[in-house]
Amino acid sequence: MQTDRELIQKYNVPGPRYTSYPTAVQFQEIDNPANVVHTLKKRNSEPRNVSLYFHVPFCFSLCWYCGCTKIITKNTDRGDVYIDYLVKEMDLVKEQFHPQSKVIQLHMGGGTPTFLKPDQLRRLGSEIKKRFTYHPEIEFSVEIDPRTCSKEHVGALAEIGVNRASLGVQDTNEEVQKAIHRIQPFEQTEQVTRWLREAWINSINFDLIYGLPKQTLETFQQTLRDVQTLHPDRLAVYSYAHLPNLMPSQKLLNEDEFPSPDEKLSMLMLAINTLENDGYRYIGMDHFSKEGDELTKALEEGTLQRNFQGYSTHANTDMYALGMSGISMVDSIYYQNTKDLDAYYTELDDGSLPVVKQMMLREDDRIRRDWISRLMCKPNVHFTDFEQRWGVDPKEYFANEWNRLDELEEDELIIVLDNQIQITTRGRLFLRNIAMVFDAYLSPDKQTQRYSKTV
Structure with a gap:
């Protein structure tokens, strides 16, 4: 049997993150958003729980890796x-x-939502609540840059109903912070975490990145130790994806200072072992959550789902993204707002939704989307449930793909039984690779550097 290290080297290839299927690279330009409006009206003929995302694009300074x-x-x-x-x-x-x-779910992301002043946050929260009815069990989360977050910011967030917060940390080592142009003393992270808990915003996530310039196994181990002292409920430990042709700011990084592929791999293994020993569950796709956390419960209960914000505990909710560049997922249509701020303003001044791209899902897209989502979000994917929903036997429908599962099973990433596929503990590390088998838009000649590597 191959070791985890050998398997990571084998499967670490470019591939989608599957925050949606089909992925955003399949979206097409549109001239008129009228079709989007028609679809939304039809979709909302009956009441339903929905998710809202607000994109706040502003930042005070440029982080070179971003x-x-x-x-x-x-x-x-x-x-x-x-x-x-x-x-x-x-x-x-x-x-x-x-x-x-x-x-049922509301999220503010960026950019940096805490770029907004406390009174601006209060106003935004007030304007949202005037227009939409909140579910009694609403999950209201916000992304926070500890460098731009004061106690007054936290107070404003608590006032508008925020109950979850995600803090950008990335790395606690000063030399690494200088190399990525993001100076953030750990005391800032510690202080903001304390303020949040004092304000009863108790569900806290930290974002970390491994593979950054100047990082070593020793410095990353210290970063893990530092954040563990604050006992976050969740951690997202992302692999840095160096794609300077797509992300020009990354050209400012010194490529000679990046850790080697082997060192980066060691950081990933260190994170998994350290966090699992500290009581966190590896959800998959870089995400860890404490035993007893809602994300862990959703994985165990089979209600976990993925959307453009990553893993979510609210299944079967349409997501409406507002703000420049926002991507919405509403049943059989995906649509994206313009990434140009002036164009965003102009379209709204004209009374139109600022939509520039869309994708209308075919029946095959919807079937594959559901199958891929099950693989990404459930420890056991039962064939009967899938067949009852779509009227197709997955082994017959995916006959062309099924023989490709043999290698995954040989590598102990999955177990294929008569009536289900089980994702092994090891397999959760390779969810993107498992999903890629069933991606109709992905062929070997299309695995370009438009995607980050899978591990």
């Missing part, structure tokens, strides 16, 4: 104008909702 859609500025007054236009977009989206629909 691949997010962002605008670098120190002018916080731009936040007022941006909220004005979010309000316009909210009004257009709300028109498509059934009056009895409720928001």
Whole structure:
């Protein structure tokens, strides 16, 4: 049997992250968002629980590793104008909702939502609540940059109902921070974490990255030790993806300072072993959560799902993304807002949704989406459940792909039984590779550097 290290070297190839299927690279340009509006109205003929995402694109400074859609500025007054236009977009989206629909999940991401001043956060929260009905069990999360978050920010977030927070940490070593142009003393992370808990925002996630310049196994081990002292409920430990042709800011990094592939692999193994020994469950796709956390429970109960924010505990909810570059997932349609801020403003001034790309899913897309989602989110994928929903036997429907499972089974990533596929503990490390088998848009000649590596 091959070791985990050998398997990672074997399977570490470019591939999608499957926050959606089909992936965003399949989206097509559109001239008129009228079809989107028609689809939304049809979808909302009955009340349903929905998820809202608000993209706040502004950051005070550029982190050189970052691949997010962002605008670098120190002018916080731009936040007022941006909220004005979010309000316009909210009004257009709300028109498509059934009056009895409720928001079960709300997330603010970026950029940096804490770029906004406390009063701006209060205003944004107020404008959202005026227009949408919150579910009594709403999960309201926000991404926080500890460098730009004051106690007043935390107070404002608590006032508008935030109950989950995700803090960008990346690495606690000063030399690594200098190399990526993100100076963040650990005391800042510690202080913001304390403020959040004092404000009863108790569900806290930290984002870390391994494979950054100047990182070593020893420095990354210290980063893990540092964050463990704060006992976050969840951790996302991402593999740094160096794609400078797609993300120009990454050209500012010194490639001579990157850890070797073997060192990077050692960091991943260290993170898995350290966190599992500390009581965290490896959910898959870089995510860890404490035993007893809702994410862990959702994995065990089979209610886990993935969307453009990663893993979610709320299954079968449409997600509406507002703000520039936001990607929405509504049943059989995906659509994306423009990434150009001026164009975003112009479309809303004209009374139109600022949609520039979409994808209407075919029946095959929907079947494969459900199958891939089950593989990514369930420890056991039962054939009978799938057949009852779609009226197809997965072994027959995916006959062309089925023989490719033999190698995955030989490597002990999955166990194929008569009525189910079991994802092994080892297999959770390779979920992207397992899903790639069933991706109709992915062939060997299409595995280009548009994707990050799978492990």
